[in-house]
Amino acid sequence: MTAISEPSDLSRNSTMTVACPHNASISCTDCRMNSLCLPIALEYDEVERLNEIVQRGRPLQKDSHVYDIADEFSAVYAVRSGSIKTYSVNEQGVIQVTGFYLPGEIFGMDGIAHTHHVSAAVAMETASICEIPFSRLEELSITMPSLQRHFFKLMSKEITSDQQLITLLSKNSAEERVATLLLSISARNAKRGLSGIRFRLPMSRADIGNYLGLTVETVSRVFSRFQKQGLLNVDKKEIEVVDTLALQELANT
């Protein structure tokens, strides 16, 4: 569960050899995302050792599962391209979207304390991911303190982002919730070196509504209102942030 909070720090213009992010044969060293998903403190040969345990699969199709509820927990995942959403299902079968994950972000840690996943993860669009087997990661962590620290930080972030979502749902209006989500996605895009002003939302209105505890119609209306007020330009999933400050004021209320 992330999305509202912002992922790890540091942007290093690592390599000139920029390959297609869907490409499965790329290594951690060359990956465009490595400054986001890797601990910054790793030395070159440490990255190499991590690289050896990372498994890169063929790209996932839209709507296909990375893991499903009750699947055995065996790995955590990094988004290399595309985007992923996670959701849980309660006893009554109600679905709750719990997070959106963009390239460079890590997901799937909900199973660490369990033996099985308590949520599911699906691709919102064609996506490629890195699978990091957790048992190997644990071994590796023992000899690489910086890696261990990095993962503790990631787990922390998951927990605090849960609490942020709870507060958002419990205390904020529809406009405030949507503004907060937009700013979060904007900031995360900026961190990846993309524009924080113009970007494409990977998720549907229904996903946004489910995540924020709103109906599709309300989400749509908020977008329209923001556009009318000159805060945004909205064209389906394409967003242009016009008045960042106004959005921030909304989000910080």
Add this chain to the structure above:
Amino acid sequence: MTAISEPSDLSRNSTMTVACPHNASISCTDCRMNSLCLPIALEYDEVERLNEIVQRGRPLQKDSHVYDIADEFSAVYAVRSGSIKTYSVNEQGVIQVTGFYLPGEIFGMDGIAHTHHVSAAVAMETASICEIPFSRLEELSITMPSLQRHFFKLMSKEITSDQQLITLLSKNSAEERVATLLLSISARNAKRGLSGIRFRLPMSRADIGNYLGLTVETVSRVFSRFQKQGLLNVDKKEIEVVDTLALQELANT
């Protein structure tokens, strides 16, 4: 963060020597709550070893902190008597109550992945607690697999109860939220051998409202409505559940 989900299993009518729960000199072996807060699989001498690392303090006064936000994380805690609430505060200073803890329940695990607490814990009434230094607990866990498993289960429960709260806030009405909380407290009282029908709510209406994302007035109105409909008898904090089934239907909607 707990409250909606129910804590550990098994009730064993352990001892005849029932002492005052505020009494600090009681040992884990004799504690009335041990069937709730201890892993059931522990042998007698294992309980003794756990007992040796548990620190029992003087009773806490109402509104006094067990730990505060940003305090160093050093221990987890078990409620021996009274009750505890936890809350977090976001960047804008908004307080979100994140859990209510009754005797026999464990809290303070939010700091495990961090070095410092990301939430605060205060006594809602006079309470006594057991402090379990985490470093010692980790050592002990190595030689006691059943203890380790128990704590993993507790951590899992924290995470899933977060997700349950998120779903509750995001998808349920005021009545459904209140019904769910009441049933949770009822069930937890029953598990402690107390009545699940007549009990005293330890928290204020304001705390309930904050936790459930409602105003005090709404909480009060829902209680009144439930009473009018013959689901409850309410007298300030004293609750009598009259129609459990109707409450359950509300909670499961």
Add this chain to the structure above:
DNA sequence: CGACGCGTTGAATGTTGTCAAACCGAGTGG
């Protein structure tokens, strides 16, 4: 072309929040 998924918009409804007033029980101090 027609069906379908997705998004938008309008009108009506209903739930929850806001504001204000009053109540109640427990202390407190005159």
Add this chain to the structure above:
DNA sequence: CCACTCGGTTTGACAACATTCAACGCGTCG
């Protein structure tokens, strides 16, 4: 002993906000 305050709770009237239901537009895909 009584009047007083104070915090927590309840209740009412009203307004605001979000949902519901319905219709429609638009693009894609069979």
